[in-house]
Amino acid sequence: MIRHLTKYVGKANLLSKDGFLLSIILPFILGLIFLFAFDSLLEAANLTPAKIVIEFKGNAEEKKDVEDFLKEMGVEGRLTDQGLEPITEPDDEDYLIYCFGDDDVEALLDEGSINAKVWIDNTDKKMDMEIYVPSNKANDRTSFMAYQILNSYAKSYRNLIKNTEVLFAQAMAGRDMSSVEGLVERIKDGIDTDDIVYTKEKEGINGFTHFIMATLGFVCLYYIRVGVDIVRRNEAYIGALGKRLELSPVSKLLRVFASFLSMGLPCLLATYLLLLCYWKRDVGLSLEYSRVILVVSLGVLISIFMGMAIASLFKLSKDNVSVVNFLIPVLGALFGGLMGQFGQALSTWINENAPLLANLNPANLVSRGLYQLSFYPSYDSFYHTIKIMAVYLAVLMVLTGVGIGRVKE
Amino acid sequence: MQVLKLFYRLILSRKNTILVLIGIFLLMIIPANYVNRQLFDVTFNPEMNQIITGIVNLDKGDPISENLIEYLGQTTKIVEVENDEERLVDMLYNQKISDAVIIPDGYGRALIEAALDKDRESPSIERKRGLFPEKSIYIDSLLSMYVSNFYVNALSVDNIDEPGRLDEMLHAQTVSLSDDIKIKQSEREADIDVLLYGLTFSLFASYIYYMLFISSFGTPALAMREKTVRIREKMTAISDSSRNVQFFLGCTSFSLIVWLLSTLAAYLFYDSGIFTEEMGRFLVLSSFFSTFGLSGLAFFLATVSPNSYFLTFCEVGLGLFITFASGIFTGTDMGGIISKIASFATPIWQVRANLVIVSSISLTQAQISEISNYFLIMLALGLAYYAVSFVIMRYRRLSQ
Numbered sequence: 001m002i003r004h005l006t007k008y009v010g011k012a013n014l015l016s017k018d019g020f021l022l023s024i025i026l027p028f029i030l031g032l033i034f035l036f037a038f039d040s041l042l043e044a045a046n047l048t049p050a051k052i053v054i055e056f057k058g059n060a061e062e063k064k065d066v067e068d069f070l071k072e073m074g075v076e077g078r079l080t081d082q083g084l085e086p087i088t089e090p091d092d093e094d095y096l097i098y099c100f101g102d103d104d105v106e107a108l109l110d111e112g113s114i115n116a117k118v119w120i121d122n123t124d125k126k127m128d129m130e131i132y133v134p135s136n137k138a139n140d141r142t143s144f145m146a147y148q149i150l151n152s153y154a155k156s157y158r159n160l161i162k163n164t165e166v167l168f169a170q171a172m173a174g175r176d177m178s179s180v181e182g183l184v185e186r187i188k189d190g191i192d193t194d195d196i197v198y199t200k201e202k203e204g205i206n207g208f209t210h211f212i213m214a215t216l217g218f219v220c221l222y223y224i225r226v227g228v229d230i231v232r233r234n235e236a237y238i239g240a241l242g243k244r245l246e247l248s249p250v251s252k253l254l255r256v257f258a259s260f261l262s263m264g265l266p267c268l269l270a271t272y273l274l275l276l277c278y279w280k281r282d283v284g285l286s287l288e289y290s291r292v293i294l295v296v297s298l299g300v301l302i303s304i305f306m307g308m309a310i311a312s313l314f315k316l317s318k319d320n321v322s323v324v325n326f327l328i329p330v331l332g333a334l335f336g337g338l339m340g341q342f343g344q345a346l347s348t349w350i351n352e353n354a355p356l357l358a359n360l361n362p363a364n365l366v367s368r369g370l371y372q373l374s375f376y377p378s379y380d381s382f383y384h385t386i387k388i389m390a391v392y393l394a395v396l397m398v399l400t401g402v403g404i405g406r407v408k409e
Numbered sequence: 410m411q412v413l414k415l416f417y418r419l420i421l422s423r424k425n426t427i428l429v430l431i432g433i434f435l436l437m438i439i440p441a442n443y444v445n446r447q448l449f450d451v452t453f454n455p456e457m458n459q460i461i462t463g464i465v466n467l468d469k470g471d472p473i474s475e476n477l478i479e480y481l482g483q484t485t486k487i488v489e490v491e492n493d494e495e496r497l498v499d500m501l502y503n504q505k506i507s508d509a510v511i512i513p514d515g516y517g518r519a520l521i522e523a524a525l526d527k528d529r530e531s532p533s534i535e536r537k538r539g540l541f542p543e544k545s546i547y548i549d550s551l552l553s554m555y556v557s558n559f560y561v562n563a564l565s566v567d568n569i570d571e572p573g574r575l576d577e578m579l580h581a582q583t584v585s586l587s588d589d590i591k592i593k594q595s596e597r598e599a600d601i602d603v604l605l606y607g608l609t610f611s612l613f614a615s616y617i618y619y620m621l622f623i624s625s626f627g628t629p630a631l632a633m634r635e636k637t638v639r640i641r642e643k644m645t646a647i648s649d650s651s652r653n654v655q656f657f658l659g660c661t662s663f664s665l666i667v668w669l670l671s672t673l674a675a676y677l678f679y680d681s682g683i684f685t686e687e688m689g690r691f692l693v694l695s696s697f698f699s700t701f702g703l704s705g706l707a708f709f710l711a712t713v714s715p716n717s718y719f720l721t722f723c724e725v726g727l728g729l730f731i732t733f734a735s736g737i738f739t740g741t742d743m744g745g746i747i748s749k750i751a752s753f754a755t756p757i758w759q760v761r762a763n764l765v766i767v768s769s770i771s772l773t774q775a776q777i778s779e780i781s782n783y784f785l786i787m788l789a790l791g792l793a794y795y796a797v798s799f800v801i802m803r804y805r806r807l808s809q
Contacts, residue, residue: 022719023721023722026722030727033730034733036750037730037734107773112765112768128591129590131453136768147590150590151590155586155589156557156558159558159561163562163565166565179526179527182528183524183527197536197552225718320425327433329725330433376495376498377495380495381499
């Protein structure tokens with residue numbers, strides 16, 4: 001009978017004109033849109049060059065030192081009515097567009113056409129620098145970058161000049177300079193950051209990987225609607241299907257179970273298909289297939305049973321069904337870290353200060369489990385998350401059973 | 410005006426949805442406002458004190474490694490972490506630390522040896538990246554600056570084993586790294602309340618407007634297409650075009666009321682700057698055009714929506730995607746393919762317009778013209794969605 005009911009409910013929903021099939025297909029499409037969109041974000045974040053105007057004090061030789069450095073770090077520009085335009089097109093390795101001049105650039109600063117004005121006094125190679133960043137560019141990351149580059153250069157330059165003087169004095173005092181020459185050459189060549197730091201992390205994994213995991217968590221949570229529908233479609237007062245199912249010679253619990261098999265399993269299949277697309281695009285998702293499938297399956301089942309528990313325990317009006325259908329996924333996304341950096345901060349705050357609330361959010365559990373698989377050195381934390389999910393699922397199943405069983409037929 | 414009245418009665422019957430949306434908005438705006446007030450500095454401050462560097466020091470007691478940690482502590486907050494990778498990753502995930510620096514055993518000794526012998530390679534520091542790439546780049550640049558200055562300071566050291574020589578060199582290192590370039594402070598500052606309105610309140614409000622409009626326009630639109638409703642309607646004197654016009658009036662007037670009420674709330678929340686300052690007035694206009702465009706999009710989606718499943722998808726899934734891809738949650742233009750996809754809705758144009766508006770203390774003619782273009786795009790999108798919806802409605806009437 002169960003087999004017959006499963007087939008019957010499945011067919012009825014598949015052919016239904018009310019669009020139930022969409023509740024399975026649309027999360028899959030949404031997951032694909034996010035994947036497509038994140039693909040470009042996962043590439044290294046490109047910084048646009050900072051635009052600076054430099055007022056210089058010093059002779060030609062002192063100016064050449066600064067020019068040489070600036071040529072390494074960016075491209076020269078010229079002031080036009082539109083602001084500071086580069087003479088040659090900057091590439092990915094150019095961090096600055098600069099020009100020398102003592103023009104009044106206050107208007108350009110006010111309108112945000114340039115990031116900063118810099119005063120450099122290199123008289124007697126003292127390399128005094130002053131920078132002015134207008135308030136409208138105070139939070140711009142390119143302004144921070146320009147400051148950091150110039151600050152680093154000024155420090156190294158002054159330090160090198162000071163040490164050159166010391167070396168000269170040492171040479172006069174009879175120090176053998178043969179070993180120093182090689183060291184100076186090495187400093188002139190510059191020290192690459194890649195030579196002094198290393199990471200074990202996989203190439204291509206960055207801060208945006210977290211959003212991929214949060215997206216999968218959100219897609220899982222979206223299936224809460226299917227859970228609500230599984231129960232409501234078995235209610236005789238909701239529609240014709242419910243009336244027909246009520247006539248079948250099995251208990252309501254078994255009818256709901258049959259509906260779960262016919263409506264819940266396609267959700268799992270759609271999610272697996274989505275996972276396949278994520279793996280194919282290599283967006284930083286762990287390649288431990290079985291564990292990823294485990295955590296995502298639990299996420300989908302928790303969401304479905306959450307919907308079933310809510311629909312069976314509370315008599316929902318049409319308005320409240322719509323509230324449940326949009327409120328829980330939106331809150332899940334908000335607390336699950338999908339809503340930008342602010343959302344991540346909120347999600348972290350909840351993880352820290354309200355762990356119970358964090359553990360109640362399937363989107364959060366899924367993204368946490370996926371993160372643990374990708375970044376943690378052992379499986380301890382991952383299995384801890386899996387245990388929480390398993391217990392959570394069991395509780396929701398019991399609640400659904402209680403909710404369905406309390407109505408006498 | 411029967412349909413118009415019915416439209417508002419239906420909206421009032423969905424008061425739970427409206428209350429929940431207001432609740433979500435407050436849940437978002439209160440913490441975001443608090444966080445962004447700390448972040449939106451109107452004076453330039455290059456010290457990124459919000460960065461917490463987790464240090465695993467396996468070279469304890471070495472003066473060079475201690476000197477390096479002291480230097481990192483000057484511009485970031487330092488937290489000493491035990492050497493447990495699991496714990497370290499956990500702290501990064503929970504943002505207790507922004508980034509981690511693992512100083513290996515013998516690092517200090519290896520660094521001075523490399524600085525004194527050109528044939529030795531620089532020792533490496535292991536890094537663990539956090540969730541924010543810009544913070545990782547900042548710490549990398551600090552490490553790079555430390556090592557390059559260390560090499561320069563080592564040039565004048567002829568015998569490191571001489572007593573006190575290393576201390577002397579580390580002192581010189583500290584001095585050379587402490588002298589930052591001067592910062593001239595801005596005399597004219599932007600109003601932080603206006604910035605918060607433009608980059609937080611009005612953008613988050615657009616997300617809520619979208620969900621509210623979809624849910625409010627969708628229910629009557631679906632109901633009007635129900636067979637029983639249509640049969641009953643045939644028996645009344647209301648023509649199809651009159652019904653559609655009234656529905657349109659209901660949707661636009663409701664959008665206007667919602668926008669006016671929320672702008673009034675913003676006025677009470679953020680003071681009068683949003684109306685008295687040029688920047689504020691442009692931001693309010695930007696919000697108006699974006700809301701108009703969103704109401705048009707919601708009207709269109711409600712018109713084409715075949716059932717409530719599709720409507721919920723548009724409300725939740727598509728809404729989240731549009732707002733995320735538009736950069737509403739981050740207040741930035743994400744660029745690339747993601748923003749191209751999101752260009753069919755107004756939030757991305759609102760974000761772009763707002764970014765131009767807040768980037769300038771006094772707007773130039775070129776900027777005003779750029780902002781006007783964005784406003785026109787939003788207006789055109791709204792009109793286009795309404796126009797297409799009317800075409801669909803007419804086609805449906807003719808085909809029936």
